Amino acid sequence: MTPEIEPRDVAAHMKNGAFLLDVRERDEWEEGHVGGAVWIPLGQLQTRLNEIPADREIICMCRSGRRSEKACTVIESARGKGHAVINMAGGILRWAQSGLPIES
Secondary structure, three states: OOOEEOHHHHHHHHHOOOEEEEOOOHHHHHHOEOOOOEEOOHHHHHHHHHHOOOOOOEEEEOOOOHHHHHHHHHHHHHHOOOOOEEEEOOHHHHHHHOOOOOEO
16 A cells, blocks of 8 residues: 555655645646646556656645545556655545645
């Protein structure tokens, strides 16, 4: 199983260089997203892996945490298990419930 991080801990990881990857669809992204996140829909991830840095921790997020867990698996399969890939637990729903800022 992929390691998970709580939304409240994401900012500290990003300050230390983590790459936040949002794998939701366009309409979801446009509704609101986390500042500093990079948007690559899950369906495009396999063909856009070159856009994800190989030398940084990757935090994957989606709406609820299910698609982002699949994204973690895609990245780990392409790069190997030694690469630091973490799923954001609960997705943007938990992010919002935690009162964290959302950009639109």
